[in-house]
Amino acid sequence: MTGRSARGNNLDTVRQHNLSAVLGLVHRTGPLSRSQLTRETGLNRSTIAALVGELVELGLVLESEPGANNRVGRPSPVVGAHPGVVALAINPEIDAVTVGVVGLDGVVQHRVRYAAEIPTALEAVAISKAVIDGLRPQLKASSRVIGVGVAVPGLVREADGVVRLAPHLAWLDEPFAQQLHEAIGLPVSAANDANLGANAERIFGAGREVTDLVYLNGGASGIGAGVIVGGTPLAGFSGYAGEFGHTLVNSAGVRCHCGAIGCLETEVNQRSLLKVLGLDSADADELDRALAAAGAAGGSAGGAGSASGAVAAEIERQLGFLAVAVRNATNVFNPQLIVLGGFLGALITAAPGRLQELVSGTALKASGESLRIARAELGSRLLMVGAAELAFAPLLADPASGDVRVGGTVH
Ligand SMILES: [Zn+2]
Missing domain, CATH: 3.30.420.40 (ATPase, nucleotide binding domain)
Structure with a gap:
């Protein structure tokens, strides 16, 4: 970043903040017209137009004519989170490992419940990998996978995704996020299931x-x-x-x-x-x-x-x-x-x-x-949406960041 003026950095910060605000809004509330975005963000029309243009270019939102199901009397195009941008959600439990594919629009596109009696951490990794391998044809066709969020029924050190204790799974100090990352090659974050559920209900429920x-x-x-x-x-x-x-x-x-x-x-x-x-x-x-x-x-x-x-x-x-x-x-x-x-x-x-x-x-x-x-x-969608939110968090915070693995398709 040498050679950039302080002014340039400030503008970048403002731009990042505004991109994040617009993407976050359509992610949380669903498709919105540009005039709704103008009202909700307090930004002017030309700024919204530029931000939407950039988000379209980044492949993070879609702009489309409102369909029959949209609000009546709003002829302007609506801006929605791109459903092809997805996160994988994983929830190991005492009777199953559930793997989901969740779009940036909040829709659970696939959900596979793989029955397993008190899986060990390595078994849960192997099951997750097998299920994700099974989903690859669908993912490859239409999706860009941002990363993986894991909802764990236990105490998780969020900084590195180590499961300190999941008493009912009998997991103790399992570096689950790291093991899963090594198996599937995507960024993995993990957190306590109820904390993720609370956040999902606050945002979507x-x-x-x-x-x-x-x-x-x-x-x-x-x-x-x-x-x-x-x-x-x-x-x-x-x-x-x-x-x-x-x-x-x-x-x-x-x-x-x-x-x-x-x-x-x-x-x-x-x-x-x-x-x-x-x-x-x-x-x-x-x-x-x-x-x-x-x-x-x-x-x-x-x-x-x-x-x-x-x-x-x-x-x-x-x-x-x-x-x-x-x-x-x-x-x-x-x-x-x-x-x-x-x-x-x-x-x-x-x-x-x-x-x-x-x-x-x-x-x-x-x-x-x-x-x-x-x-x-959110019913049975709860932990899928909650875990996906964890994976989407870096993208939502900084939509234009090169660090975010947008375009990181599963191979
Ligand atoms: Zn107790």
């Missing part, structure tokens, strides 16, 4: 326009959480913040694998819910159907005396302990919104209003009076 939220996700291997404070994900010193699954909700409870007694995830768990429903396994959608079929969908009180009494009692028991954790989160973080994902979302759908009632009765009035509790909206 129930938390849009919300600055302060606590996200709790119930998965097969436990409860993860992510906290967003003032619009910023709370990472903690090394990326381990937000472990609500291991906060105390029952001092007379059972011992958790972490060594403590009465953790949230030992009292509130999918296994007990499945057991009372007579199921071995279920994803969130299947769980909803099972709860509805058990007659629990009309509310816990209504189901208490029926054949689904055992299901209703289990829902009430789990909601009681969940309410303790939500009360603590409310008193500590004063969030606008609590977002519940996975089987926790199924729990609140099965007993509408009950969790809010339990929390309102116990949280500090001032902390809880503006609190809303909502179900996560």
Whole structure:
């Protein structure tokens, strides 16, 4: 960069900031007209025209005539994130490794769930590589792969993607991001699944326009959480913040694998819910159907005396302990919104209003009076979108950067 004037560098900084603002907007909100972009960014029309032109040239956005599904009465072309720019998303879990292809427009284009019983880190790498190899024909035809994001059910050192501890996978200090990078030759970033889920819900789901939220996700291997404070994900010193699954909700409870007694995830768990429903396994959608079929969908009180009494009692028991954790989160973080994902979302759908009632009765009035509790909206897309966001982050921050592997097609 020698020979560049300070003025030139400042202009570059402004340009980078503006490119990032426009690309980020269409990425988060979907296609927008130039006049909408002008309004949203506060930039003038000619600046927007130049920025859109540059993003088109970089192959990051598409400008097209609005179709029948776009807003009526807007004849100007709309600018949308290019769906051919994709990230790979990977989520190793205790029963499967899921690999997805997610477009810069937020659409999950492919999702492959490869069943595997508690995969080791090396097995998860091998499965990911095999699935990605299987997807190469589709990727080669139309896509430019930016990189890989991994959502890990455990503590991840975000700086280098080392999984410090994924207790249910029995992974300890696994350099997973590095191993995966060596296997597939793309940049890889990894982070805690719930932190990624919280961020995805804030950008694309129930938390849009919300600055302060606590996200709790119930998965097969436990409860993860992510906290967003003032619009910023709370990472903690090394990326381990937000472990609500291991906060105390029952001092007379059972011992958790972490060594403590009465953790949230030992009292509130999918296994007990499945057991009372007579199921071995279920994803969130299947769980909803099972709860509805058990007659629990009309509310816990209504189901208490029926054949689904055992299901209703289990829902009430789990909601009681969940309410303790939500009360603590409310008193500590004063969030606008609590977002519940996975089987926790199924729990609140099965007993509408009950969790809010339990929390309102116990949280500090001032902390809880503006609190809303909502179900996560992204469903089975959540961790794919969340992990992809991790991979897209460098591109979104600096769309014109040569460091970003745009055009790095999979060979
Ligand atoms: Zn614990």
